Amino acid sequence: MSGVLEGLRVVDLSTGIPAGFAARLLADNGADVIKVESPSGDVLRQDIYDFVYCNMGKRSVALDLEDGDARAALDVVLDRADVVIESCDAVGRERYGLDPDRLRAGRETLIVISVTPFGGSGPYRDWRASEHVLYGMGHEMYATGQPDLPPGPLAPYVSWLTIGFSAAVVTLAAMYGVANGQGGSHYDISGFEAMAASIDRRAHALVAYAYCGDPLTRGGTPEMFPPHANPCADGWVSVAAGGLWWEPFCRVVGLPELAEFRTAPAVGTVPEDVHAAWRNWCSTRTKREISDLFQSAGVPSEPMNTMADLLRDDHLRSRSFFKGVDVDDSAGMVPGPIVRLGGPEPDAWPAAPRLGEHTIEVLREAGVDEQWIARLTAQEATA
Amino acid sequence: MTGLPLDGVRVIDLGVVLAGPYGAMMLADLGADVIRVENPQIFVPMTRGARARPSKESVANVPSISGGYPGRDPGARPWNRYPWFNLTARNKRSMTVDLRRSEGLEVFGRLVATADIVIENSAPGVMERLGVTWEWLREQKPDISLVRVSAFGQTGPFRDHKALGIQVEAFGGDDLVRTYGGRGPDANTWAVPADHGGALAAAYGAILAIHHRRRTGEGLLVDASLVEMFVNLIGPLVLRHATTGEAIESAGNRSRKWVQGCYPCKGEDRWVVVTLSDDHDWAALCRVIGRPELVRDVRFNTLLKRRAHHDEVDDIIAAWTREHGHREAAELLQQAGVAAGPVLDDAEAFADPHLRARGFFVEMTQADAGTHDYPGPFWLRNGERPEPRRPPVRLGEHNAELYAELGVTPEEYARLEAGGHISEEFAPHIR
Numbered sequence: 001m002s003g004v005l006e007g008l009r010v011v012d013l014s015t016g017i018p019a020g021f022a023a024r025l026l027a028d029n030g031a032d033v034i035k036v037e038s039p040s041g042d043v044l045r046q047d048i049y050d051f052v053y054c055n056m057g058k059r060s061v062a063l064d065l066e067d068g069d070a071r072a073a074l075d076v077v078l079d080r081a082d083v084v085i086e087s088c089d090a091v092g093r094e095r096y097g098l099d100p101d102r103l104r105a106g107r108e109t110l111i112v113i114s115v116t117p118f119g120g121s122g123p124y125r126d127w128r129a130s131e132h133v134l135y136g137m138g139h140e141m142y143a144t145g146q147p148d149l150p151p152g153p154l155a156p157y158v159s160w161l162t163i164g165f166s167a168a169v170v171t172l173a174a175m176y177g178v179a180n181g182q183g184g185s186h187y188d189i190s191g192f193e194a195m196a197a198s199i200d201r202r203a204h205a206l207v208a209y210a211y212c213g214d215p216l217t218r219g220g221t222p223e224m225f226p227p228h229a230n231p232c233a234d235g236w237v238s239v240a241a242g243g244l245w246w247e248p249f250c251r252v253v254g255l256p257e258l259a260e261f262r263t264a265p266a267v268g269t270v271p272e273d274v275h276a277a278w279r280n281w282c283s284t285r286t287k288r289e290i291s292d293l294f295q296s297a298g299v300p301s302e303p304m305n306t307m308a309d310l311l312r313d314d315h316l317r318s319r320s321f322f323k324g325v326d327v328d329d330s331a332g333m334v335p336g337p338i339v340r341l342g343g344p345e346p347d348a349w350p351a352a353p354r355l356g357e358h359t360i361e362v363l364r365e366a367g368v369d370e371q372w373i374a375r376l377t378a379q380e381a382t383a
Numbered sequence: 384m385t386g387l388p389l390d391g392v393r394v395i396d397l398g399v400v401l402a403g404p405y406g407a408m409m410l411a412d413l414g415a416d417v418i419r420v421e422n423p424q425i426f427v428p429m430t431r432g433a434r435a436r437p438s439k440e441s442v443a444n445v446p447s448i449s450g451g452y453p454g455r456d457p458g459a460r461p462w463n464r465y466p467w468f469n470l471t472a473r474n475k476r477s478m479t480v481d482l483r484r485s486e487g488l489e490v491f492g493r494l495v496a497t498a499d500i501v502i503e504n505s506a507p508g509v510m511e512r513l514g515v516t517w518e519w520l521r522e523q524k525p526d527i528s529l530v531r532v533s534a535f536g537q538t539g540p541f542r543d544h545k546a547l548g549i550q551v552e553a554f555g556g557d558d559l560v561r562t563y564g565g566r567g568p569d570a571n572t573w574a575v576p577a578d579h580g581g582a583l584a585a586a587y588g589a590i591l592a593i594h595h596r597r598r599t600g601e602g603l604l605v606d607a608s609l610v611e612m613f614v615n616l617i618g619p620l621v622l623r624h625a626t627t628g629e630a631i632e633s634a635g636n637r638s639r640k641w642v643q644g645c646y647p648c649k650g651e652d653r654w655v656v657v658t659l660s661d662d663h664d665w666a667a668l669c670r671v672i673g674r675p676e677l678v679r680d681v682r683f684n685t686l687l688k689r690r691a692h693h694d695e696v697d698d699i700i701a702a703w704t705r706e707h708g709h710r711e712a713a714e715l716l717q718q719a720g721v722a723a724g725p726v727l728d729d730a731e732a733f734a735d736p737h738l739r740a741r742g743f744f745v746e747m748t749q750a751d752a753g754t755h756d757y758p759g760p761f762w763l764r765n766g767e768r769p770e771p772r773r774p775p776v777r778l779g780e781h782n783a784e785l786y787a788e789l790g791v792t793p794e795e796y797a798r799l800e801a802g803g804h805i806s807e808e809f810a811p812h813i814r
Contacts, residue, residue: 127724153561201575220446238550299545
């Protein structure tokens with residue numbers, strides 16, 4: 001948590017994970033982020049963990065944007081906003097009057113950030129996407145995994161949240177420009193493009209393809225011994241022993257079977273008895289013991305941590321990384337700041353808002369009068 | 384004047400390998416004046432190449448991602464032709480100086496005095512050994528910010544651990560939540576999602592730092608730990624586990640909530656991802672595949688039942704996708720409102736009509752690498768993708784102009800050039 005963006009107002013009209021996370025990263029830094037939901041609530045509320053994670057520290061205003069009176073009240077709230085984050089498709093923009101040009105009309109310094117699966121133009125503009133669809137299309141799914149298996153998965157959430165993180169970076173820059181006297185603008189962020197720009201292999205693979213015409217394939221990048229994932233006494237451990245690390249790696253392991261290799265060999269060229277000796281060596285040691293042995297010889301090695309391992313890890317604890325958070329009155333834990341800015345950090349993160357928790361307070365602050373608020377309440381255009 | 388939001392912000396890019404340089408380029412794309420400071424006496428592997436001067440034969444069979452020079456030819460100046468580097472190098476300027484020697488550090492100090500942000504992602508301790516500490520930087524420029532990206536952060540017992548991207552992934556919990564369903568992490572290959580997150584973290588920390596300076600007049604020391612950043616990117620899994628104690632198992636290409644899979648298509652090694660979130664999606668799919676009778680089939684008529692019979696659902700979908708190309712299958716399903724997408728290889732993504740229609744790829748001509756299309760900025764501003772202002776920067780390309788900007792006299796310049804600080808080549812002893 002920081003106060004870097006204190007005093008700045010963000011209206012989050014989005015639904016879903018990427019744009020919601022982008023807005024949350026602004027709340028993390030002290031911006032006043034007002035989440036506008038329909039009176040039935042953001043569909044993300046169906047999964048409390050997803051909802052809390054993407055909405056901690058925001059205020060919630062429930063407005064039925066199909067109702068003209070409520071839509072007009074939103075305009076009053078938008079008049080005070082520095083940033084609008086939205087994720088509408090073309091149909092929703094039309095229905096709710098949320099077209100970026102319409103939002104920016106008469107609001108000269110307003111920044112509008114659209115975060116959608118495919119962006120606001122192009123042949124796939126109206127396509128629907130899940131996280132996995134964008135991963136498969138934009139990212140390096142094709143070359144992930146084994147050649148005799150289908151393309152392999154990336155971790156859930158990583159693609160969605162990376163897209164949101166990307167949008168937050170652009171938003172922060174746009175806010176800096178306006179703070180320095182520039183006019184407002186609209187940024188169109190497509191999840192497909194945020195994936196295709198990823199240096200988790202895809203973006204530089206595209207440059208290499210442009211340079212020499214070879215696409216990546218599954219199995220096309222031979223792995224050096226030892227493999228990246230090795231079973232051991234209590235789970236799995238990763239070790240990298242290429243280049244200058246081969247000699248200290250062999251010294252730590254001390255297996256005579258490795259002596260014939262002067263550099264790290266390709267996994268596929270290593271005889272089965274060597275694999276067996278290595279597996280046997282690992283099987284008598286824990287992932288932490290193995291990592292410690294290699295690290296003390298300067299060789300990269302880390303345990304493959306489970307969620308439970310992460311929560312009790314000494315290093316992360318020493319940096320007070322995990323923070324408490326309320327999840328529907330249960331005690332949860334979330335990862336702390338995505339980067340550390342050096343200021344004091346609270347032990348707990350603010351909770352996500354209840355649906356409509358701040359409707360009246362936010363409408364009042366914006367100058368919507370009491371009669372109007374009463375009318376909206378009577379029409380059930382709020383919650 | 385770039386007219387872009389970070390116009391007038393000066394960034395010194397001391398980044399190595401990918402995350403630091405790519406994060407700095409995000410700032411350059413957004414309008415910052417980014418200056419790479421590089422040492423012609425030291426070659427940092429995997430930044431401007433695996434080696435400075437590889438032979439043509441030695442790169443002939445290296446996978447393209449780590450050896451794919453234009454035409455598979457390292458050329459006369461391989462360091463200006465390396466795909467990893469050139470991806471991260473547009474809109475920047477480059478000057479060379481050897482920071483290990485006092486006269487080099489003195490010149491660097493003059494550059495720092497003109498800058499707003501320094502970005503570095505070397506192992507903790509490298510900057511300290513050069514004398515480029517936070518304290519020293521602030522002596523040159525009291526309101527400077529320093530963004531440091533490292534595997535474990537700048538404090539804590541594992542600060543000095545040696546780690547590549549795959550160790551960050553292992554430690555951060557990635558490997559165990561992205562296995563193929565029912566298999567160990569050894570069945571999937573490595574990935575490095577934290578590298579990309581690290582680039583974003585560098586850019587994010589840098590922009591927050593200048594916002595902070597605007598408010599307070601002071602710079603910030605930003606500590607970005609790749610492990611911590613990555614755990615944020617799987618945060619909902621951590622929250623679920625911490626709240627419920629539930630063990631988090633990988634669902635493979637399936638979803639934890641819906642019906643989803645990666646299905647084989649007509650053609651060699653062609654696949655389509657399909658996600659069915661509700662009854663409406665299921666009904667639409669049944670119609671597209673010509674099996675309307677399945678809509679009311681009691682084995683499949685709720686999401687819960689479809690998930691319980693996931694193998695059978697997969698067989699039904701795959702029987703249809705096998706008869707269609709991956710793009711055709713995705714288009715037919717999308718026309719019916721179902722989330723589906725072809726798994727695109729690099730060649731297909733490079734030629735993709737949607738990416739092309741939106742101008743995602745930008746053509747750049749650089750003297751040593753030639754003319755090629757590169758992935759451009761991932762955003763459109765007011766409907767336009769910004770044109771690149773400069774092609775991928777060559778080593779020391781802006782030495783003359785930058786040294787002049789710093790007030791270095793022609794005599795000093797000649798002396799520094801003779802001393803091996805100023806060059807467009809890595810020193811001859813570097814192979």
